Amino acid sequence: MDINLTPILLKNMAGWPRTRGRYSPSEIYFLLNGSTTPEQWLNKKERTVEEILKMWAGIGVHNQLEALLGPANSEIKKVYEYKDIVIAGKADYLPPNYKDEVWEFKTSTETMKQSKPWHDHQVKLYCTMFEKSIGRVYQPVQDKDGIYLRNIGTVERDDVWFEKEMEKLHDFHIDVERFATGADKAF
Numbered sequence: 001m002d003i004n005l006t007p008i009l010l011k012n013m014a015g016w017p018r019t020r021g022r023y024s025p026s027e028i029y030f031l032l033n034g035s036t037t038p039e040q041w042l043n044k045k046e047r048t049v050e051e052i053l054k055m056w057a058g059i060g061v062h063n064q065l066e067a068l069l070g071p072a073n074s075e076i077k078k079v080y081e082y083k084d085i086v087i088a089g090k091a092d093y094l095p096p097n098y099k100d101e102v103w104e105f106k107t108s109t110e111t112m113k114q115s116k117p118w119h120d121h122q123v124k125l126y127c128t129m130f131e132k133s134i135g136r137v138y139q140p141v142q143d144k145d146g147i148y149l150r151n152i153g154t155v156e157r158d159d160v161w162f163e164k165e166m167e168k169l170h171d172f173h174i175d176v177e178r179f180a181t182g183a184d185k186a187f
Helices: 006-012 025-032 038-042 049-069 117-129 159-181
Strands: 074-082 085-093 101-105 134-143 146-156
Touching (some): 025 117, 049 074, 049 085, 049 101, 074 117, 085 117, 085 159, 117 146
Parallel strands (some): 101 134
Antiparallel strands (some): 134 146
16 A cells, blocks of 8 residues: 655645745845745745655755764854844854854755855855855765765855845845735835
8 A cells, every 4th residue: 555645745844934024045045136026925836746855855965964964063043133134044064173164055966066156145145144254065975985075166255245135135125015015006
């Protein structure tokens, strides 16, 4: 007898409802570059089963990396307040042997030669949030000889850039509030 676990997975991976004024570093690149509008952000689309299965597999890899590297420095949460908004994120790893670095793991099944612009953006935000000079993007890679982290991107902390990004995010937030309250229809 087959047992369909899909409904349980879909329920477990539904995610949190949006909270106006609270943003994740992993989404900010798309908000600031016009890929996601305030309306789309507010009316979060449901993910497909295929998307959820990819996320679930990625969570498994993250959990395995945490087990290998140690939970004490993994999945470190940080909340950063800016004006009337909050940026809430989790650094994948703060390496104890490289105290001035923050690491982000990208678990795509696609072999990446270099990080995507949104990966760099996220880890660069983390540099300021976690007060680190260097942000590195790694892709875990397995082959017949074992597992290793391939560095696919490195960024440097830039607090001036961060401040500008926060100002743009705040402008996006104002647009979200206008849309949510119907104020955008008054014009």
